[in-house]
Amino acid sequence: MKRPIQFFSKSRWINLVAALLLTTAIFSCEDDPEPAVPPVVSASTNALSGIPGSEVTATINAEAKGGLSAIKIRRNGIPDAAFPDATFNGIVTTGSYEFKFRIPTTFNEGDQVVFLFNSVDKAGLTSTDAVITVTANAIPNKPIVEVTGTITANTTWTRGNIYRLNGFVRVGNDPAIGTIPAKDSGPTLTIEPGTVIYGDRETKGTLIVQRGAKIIANGTAALPIVFTSEAPVGSKEPGDWGGLVICGRASNNQANGYFELEGGYAAWSGGGSAPDDDDNSGSLKYVRLEYAGVPINPNQEVNSLTMGAVGRGTTIEYVQATYGLDDAFEWFGGTVNAKYLVAFKGLDDDFDVDFGFSGFVQYGLGVRGATLADQSGSNGFEVDNDGQGSLTAPFTSGTFSNITIIGPKATRETPVSLQFQSAAHLRRSNRLKIHNSFFTGYPNGIFIDGTNTVNHAASGELVLKNNVLAGVDNWGGNGFGSAGTIFTTAPANGANHPNAPRGFRVGAGTASFSNGVFTLTQLPIADKTAEAWFLENNQILNKWQDAGIDPTLFATNSPKVTPNAGSVLLTGASFTGLPSFFTPVTFRGAFGTTDWTAGWVEWVPELKDYSKGL
Numbered sequence: 138m139k140r141p142i143q144f145f146s147k148s149r150w151i152n153l154v155a156a157l158l159l160t161t162a163i164f165s166c167e168d169d170p171e172p173a174v175p176p177v178v179s180a181s182t183n184a185l186s187g188i189p190g191s192e193v194t195a196t197i198n199a200e201a202k203g204g205l206s207a208i209k210i211r212r213n214g215i216p217d218a219a220f221p222d223a224t225f226n227g228i229v230t231t232g233s234y235e236f237k238f239r240i241p242t243t244f245n246e247g248d249q250v251v252f253l254f255n256s257v258d259k260a261g262l263t264s265t266d267a268v269i270t271v272t273a274n275a276i277p278n279k280p281i282v283e284v285t286g287t288i289t290a291n292t293t294w295t296r297g298n299i300y301r302l303n304g305f306v307r308v309g310n311d312p313a314i315g316t317i318p319a320k321d322s323g324p325t326l327t328i329e330p331g332t333v334i335y336g337d338r339e340t341k342g343t344l345i346v347q348r349g350a351k352i353i354a355n356g357t358a359a360l361p362i363v364f365t366s367e368a369p370v371g372s373k374e375p376g377d378w379g380g381l382v383i384c385g386r387a388s389n390n391q392a393n394g395y396f397e398l399e400g401g402y403a404a405w406s407g408g409g410s411a412p413d414d415d416d417n418s419g420s421l422k423y424v425r426l427e428y429a430g431v432p433i434n435p436n437q438e439v440n441s442l443t444m445g446a447v448g449r450g451t452t453i454e455y456v457q458a459t460y461g462l463d464d465a466f467e468w469f470g471g472t473v474n475a476k477y478l479v480a481f482k483g484l485d486d487d488f489d490v491d492f493g494f495s496g497f498v499q500y501g502l503g504v505r506g507a508t509l510a511d512q513s514g515s516n517g518f519e520v521d522n523d524g525q526g527s528l529t530a531p532f533t534s535g536t537f538s539n540i541t542i543i544g545p546k547a548t549r550e551t552p553v554s555l556q557f558q559s560a561a562h563l564r565r566s567n568r569l570k571i572h573n574s575f576f577t578g579y580p581n582g583i584f585i586d587g588t589n590t591v592n593h594a595a596s597g598e599l600v601l602k603n604n605v606l607a608g609v610d611n612w613g614g615n616g617f618g619s620a621g622t623i624f625t626t627a628p629a630n631g632a633n634h635p636n637a638p639r640g641f642r643v644g645a646g647t648a649s650f651s652n653g654v655f656t657l658t659q660l661p662i663a664d665k666t667a668e669a670w671f672l673e674n675n676q677i678l679n680k681w682q683d684a685g686i687d688p689t690l691f692a693t694n695s696p697k698v699t700p701n702a703g704s705v706l707l708t709g710a711s712f713t714g715l716p717s718f719f720t721p722v723t724f725r726g727a728f729g730t731t732d733w734t735a736g737w738v739e740w741v742p743e744l745k746d747y748s749k750g751l
Contacts, residue, residue, distance in 0.1 A: 302342030309350025323350030331360035335367035336378020343379025356423030366428035376462035380429035380439035385447035389470025390493035400433035406445025416448025430462025438463035510556035517542035526565030544578025547691035575726035580640035
């Protein structure tokens with residue numbers, strides 16, 4: 138009779154084998170005579186193969202009451218700690234056992250595992266080994282499905298294919314800005330976990346979810362959904378494709394309640410005179426957006442994730458935007474909420490907020506590369522009420538909590554682009570609220586820009602609370618590149634470091650920016666200096682090391698995102714008065730002791746070949 142035995146690539150499989158054998162064993166009677174010849178163990182086949190991740194099956198036969206007593210396992214001819222040898226606790230049975238083994242997904246073509254089975258009977262006679270060899274085959278490239286034009290019916294993209302966006306691919310038809318599609322009137326595009334989507338560079342491949350339509354792109358930590366460049370390893374660069382654009386029917390402060398997203402590619406957004414703040418454009422979970430930002434027009438690039446008046450019925454969680462040519466995440470109005478966002482080494486801003494956005498965001502990480510900055514000036518946060526800084530309602534008044542902003546400047550010796558500006562540039566009459574967050578590594582810390590914005594801070598409509606701002610050790614007199622510190626090495630006291638633009642910790646007022654140098658005309662906030670106002674509810678540290686973050690956050694590969702033991706960031710958060718959307722935690726910044734990026738975030742996409750899938 139056959140008895141199933143399951144073998145898995147992780148070390149735990151040995152215990153499963155023993156348990157299954159013990160469960161299915163048929164023991165001989167105690168008074169049976171011992172066999173006069175050694176037991177025999179044989180395999181129904183001695184060679185199996187399959188692609189990594191597939192399961193192979195063979196049969197092991199144990200005769201003459203010998204059963205199975207041990208397995209020796211050799212990977213590519215030598216013992217491997219990942220595959221410890223197994224014993225079966227002296228089981229002495231006769232029978233036929235089903236042998237199953239899943240080829241590890243980490244195997245390469247030609248990798249082998251050799252299993253040597255033997256048996257010992259009650260008399261101590263040992264069989265000769267039965268051998269099964271399992272070999273990994275090459276994984277074929279996944280077929281590419283070309284996608285063009287408008288998706289007008291419910292459609293599913295599957296993990297078995299790679300999809301290439303050619304030109305502006307639209308989910309739903311939204312032909313005119315003056316016509317507002319009805320709620321749920323368009324089709325739904327569903328994307329399976331583990332699916333890879335390319336964007337064609339030459340045709341500016343971009344996916345646009347129009348008003349009334351939906352995208353359901355729910356990956357998993359093990360199988361995220363990846364939008365990326367199709368360029369080979371070593372040739373990928375920001376702007377290799379367009380980006381993901383979602384258009385909704387929620388509130389905004391543009392004329393008549395609707396607008397076309399910048400670039401003129403018919404991405405209509407907004408609900409007009411009757412906006413729907415609960416509008417549902419679908420769901421994004423465990424999604425990576427890599428190398429987006431192809432220019433639509435000169436100096437008009439697509440963001441990695443653009444949200445045009447998206448409603449709060451939409452779910453956005455666990456999304457990473459990496460090496461984009463423009464902003465990582467930009468909200469143009471709307472009410473959508475989001476959690477667990479990663480902006481990694483983009484060119485322009487990490488979190489850009491405009492047009493009256495009023496949603497909530499909790500847990501976000503922004504990490505910058507030292508030389509990757511945009512000619513328009515790059516910031517962690519860039520926030521406007523609108524492009525003219527008008528006092529038009531609804532105001533940009535969204536609430537962010539537990540955000541970590543890591544600028545490019547790890548040390549005073551680190552050369553950075555002169556286009557970097559502020560960890561948070563709050564300008565043009567906005568009323569944003571930022572709580573329980575951490576900022577470091579930029580030439581300027583917090584900049585409250587313009588008379589209207591300063592007035593909103595003074596009146597309590599622009600809010601900064603329980604945040605930590607940290608400088609860079611010995612980077613000028615204040616940790617942000619200003620003069621006045623006695624350096625232990627050159628330059629001498631009073632000189633601005635040659636690799637650093639002159640900067641400030643907290644500024645309020647008006648400024649000019651030229652060749653990396655700010656000229657700031659300070660304004661008071663509620664009769665206090667900007668820094669004194671900030672320190673009433675927030676904290677400033679001389680250097681980021683005082684915050685207890687790990688230095689690898691400034692590195693490219695495998696950063697440790699959680700604070701080190703004893704970090705001041707692990708305590709001090711407050712959620713008093715915040716909406717119920719926010720989960721109260723003790724820590725400030727994006728992380729406590731749990732790394733929510735584990736498993737789904739990719740820190741080195743330039744080394745990824747997606748032609749065979751994930």
